[in-house]
Amino acid sequence: MLMRKLGQLILLLFSCCLFLGWNNVKAADFSIDSYHVNIDILADGSANVNRTLTYDFDGEAHGLLYQQAVRDQAQSLTDSKVFINNQPVILNASQANNTYTLTREGNLYKFKVYHPVDGDQLKITYKYHLNQVVKNYADTAELNWKIIGSNWDQDLANVKITINLPKRNVKSLQAWSHGDLSGYTKVDKQRGQVTLSLASNPANSFVEAHLLFDPKVTFANTYRSSERVKAKIQAQEAALAKKANAARKKQRLMHQIGAFFLLIVGFGLNVFAVLRLSRRPKNTLFPASLKSAPHNFEIPDLPVATAQALCFFTQPNSYAFSAHLLELEAQDQIAIEPLDVKKGLLKDQPNYLITLVNARLMHAPEEKLLQYLFKLNSKPAFSLKDLQNLSSKKKKRLAKLFEAWSKQAFEQADIKKYQGFAHPAVSLSSAWVATNLCFFIAMMFANRWELLSLLGLVSLGLAGLDFYCYKNHSPYLKEDVAKINQVRGFYTMLDDIGRFDLRELGERILWSEIMPYAVAFKLAPKVAKALYANFSEAELATVLGSYYPLFYHQSFAFATSFNNSFTAAIVTYSSSSTGSSGGFSGGSSGGFGGSSGGGAF
Template sequence: MLKRRGLWGLILGLLVGLLFCVQGQSVRASADYTISPYRVNVQVLKYGDANVTQTMTYRFDDGYHGVFNVQDIRGIQGGKLTGVQYRVNDGGTVTGVPATDGQNGSYELTQSKQRLRVKLYQTVSDGDQMAVTYRFHLRGVVKNYRDTAELNWKVIGTGWDVQLNHVKVTIQLPQTKVSKLQAWTHGPLSGHTQVDRQHGRVVMTVAQNPAESFVESHLLFPTTVTATNPNKVAKNRLVAAQQQEAKLARQANQKRQQAQWLRWGFFLVLIALLVGCGVRSWWWYHRHPANKYAHPTPINHAFDVPGVTPALAQSLADGMSPNTDALAGEILAAAARKEITLEPVKDGRKETVKLTKNGEQTNSFLEKCFAQVGSDDSFTLQELKTFGKHDENDELNKWFSEWQEPIDDAADTYYDDKNLKLRERLIGTRLGLSALIIVTAAASWLLGVTVGKVGTVVGLIVLIVFWIFVGRFYRRIDRNNAKGLDQVNELTGFRRMLKDIGHFNTAEIGDLILWEQILPYAAAFGLAQQVADKLAVDFGPEALDTDLVVFYPLFYGGVGLPLGDALSDSLSSALQSADTSSDSSISGGSGGFSGGSSGGFGGGSGGGAF
């Protein structure tokens, strides 16, 4: 079984690894802030300059003194900062003022031939949100060639050390209805470029731009759009630029196609693996059928005392190791055998039950409790709870497990070992194939929204049908052998009688001596108090006081203590307290981003928090 689990673990591990490879995600240490959204609006002027507005929203997970922004001006004719504004959380907009004192609301500007660096001071704390807007005027961003005007610019540079989310860059030309406007964007291949020739505008969007990655915009448009631009180059540029971008676009589209084929390959491998594992599993179960037995006629209500102990009765009826209800039943049985005495007492203001040792114990759990819980060969349920709360070595659970072992061994003779292993294997098969179905359905989203929706619906249908089929097959595998089926049939009828005790006159079924033998089984099935209450109605208090000597003080002594609940609940509470386990467009129209670079100016711009 361990080998099978290891095999499924290996398969799922490989699937997860392949999924990460297909998605191409890189692992980075995250900063204590995120930026979302990130907006850049560029207004190109007729003389080739541009007014740039950058707006970014920081979301902080730690305290900071402020933020900074770098605007790269290499490759153009210079620039200047024209304004800084910010807003913290839902407060009002604050206009930054130049200063060197580091006070909130002030900023420092450092300028060179290569860059403009703005350091804005504003103390923020964990959970704060701050939207910052920078305005720049950049000179000479457009070049007018003989045959075309060109704007080639890394609008977002590689200087950001965190991922930018929900990025949108808008470039507005000084003229509308630019029929020969072409635009390409280089950056993440998941981005999209929208060329709006009617309004002379280009809009670039991408959900995430990774840290240290750029977004570069390359625009070509008629020279008449920037007719007064003094930045002129006396040569042709249009054809060379178009050919360069066509090459980059083909490369990007090829990468997209390769990635799509890889995703389809991954998806088809998953389907093949799913079908292969499913067929192989079916063939294995076909060659290894379960042992079949004739089932006895179901007994509706059984009234005879079972021929097995209360703990074994509960274990067989539920098909599991005995629980604390079963232990409570065994404690009542020990009291009936006079091995122990049970009596209601008060521990301070709390009502509890005292257990006193009368002689040699057949119950290993009680023997350990008498030795280490309480004193003078006695202990109370309250003392047991207290012991459990301070049981750093988990002794109670060890004692309980040791008590369960011989009962589990006795139950084994009623089980079919081959069928049990088959049921266990079937559970592993169900979990493994279910995980494979879920992973396959999830992988369909890598192929697009439409395929993802279809894959999810089909996967859900397959999963439901598979679980129904496996459930029916599982129920047809008997865990009991012929002996066990007969015994469980009797126990099931006996428990059903106890559950339906309100429909019978218990005095007509048998005398109180019989019911004294039955009460431990009722406790093992969690029905002791229900049965005791019915006996009080049918026999009357005088008969109970006279003939139900052992249990009368516990169930009817007037102390207000429901023993059937208190005994099992106290054992369960003590054991739980003791549990210490640790828990791209070639033509320049709208389309996707391209990879590579067209050599635009800038590229070192970025920012962060300090």
């Protein structure tokens, strides 16, 4: 009961994740697979910006949008260029394909690129010049810019921002970044370069860069102030870094607690499954496999559909029903006779007529499928051609009746208790898989991949414990093992029938009685071939009795013809803090560009 409730809970959580994920995908017609920005700072404090995005569209769009926010009216955007897949786009107001417009509305510069797409991936590059990017103070120069604004409604994948100063060997260079705490900032003083990288930037989140460096680097900058702000900015950033590091520490602690909890849960699941099984009496009886079952020459005292279910542990299929008809024919309940071969359904597959002999069969509650077939015509008989000519409505009804017949035959085999979570092999292996899943998620939470080897050994140990427990607490009853071994031994005998001298078997084999089982086990062609290799036509007519007319071209043609026709009728309807390199800080240092963003239209 506990395992079932746990399984239902996991299924519910998984379904919720799928639902939320699906809604998220359907909300957007595209994703942004990479977002790279290269910024070259010039000596006058302005910047040349190269912003390249890779879109992956799921549907149609008329074009692309991007807006660059500026600080105030004094800051301007000039020298714009747009490229799609490295091909230039023309600036004009025609709204023709591969053109773009650029307008200013207050403190927003808006690009509108006309380029129809339909399920395509494309790369777009915006190039432009911004003035007043850097401000020179008496004691430092400052760049404070939300390079990626918060007006993106999609997550941005593979984000990389590179800021190049106009000089190298900038010993005074410090940089801080603000945004998602998973980001990383690299400060290269020798190259005069700062790189911000982020695997994924959440939707509606900005990425801000805050740089301090010697004002001599931007010596020609006219955007300046006589204030001394360096100490104040450093203190501000130290406070933000402290807050971010505290948040990271808290996050790591929560991850470690979660990881520890998952380790306990995972280990406990497996131990619980073992203890639950260990309460059963010791039992080492298991049925033989199909390959190892010893030959059995005794015909099973079971209906063919039940024998098929016990042999393969599956619900009886159309071959089992074909074999069931042969059973009924041997019991004089029905008659099966070949029709004119020239009127056959397919080459080498003659037509057959199945006729009712015993009227009591029409009242047997377990034969509703056969009763429906006998009611297809005015007389209680049907041919394989009748099956092919059924209407869609009748095929659907036939499929439902066959499904009911198959389930009923499967229940009679009484092997449901050995399937699903009722079977210890399934419950133990499911618990072991759940344990390993918990171990893996725990390592992801804690980010402690050095524990992989240790947890791998624990997992192997649990697998060994599970196997030992299973082998010593078999779920199989003694009488069920005997029945399964009898059926599987009969199967292996028929499968190896070509190795025997059938004449030497003598009276050990009643060939007329084994054919239904050979059909149910899909071994009829092999058995027919062996019979023709050992007996003459006259002898076959004797040993096969009423089944002999069902042979055609040295094969048991009825099995193939009926199964093909019946399957064709039901298959359509069957179910189944210092400014050096480091992590991002939260909050903001108040940089311009916060309203920047984009998308498609």
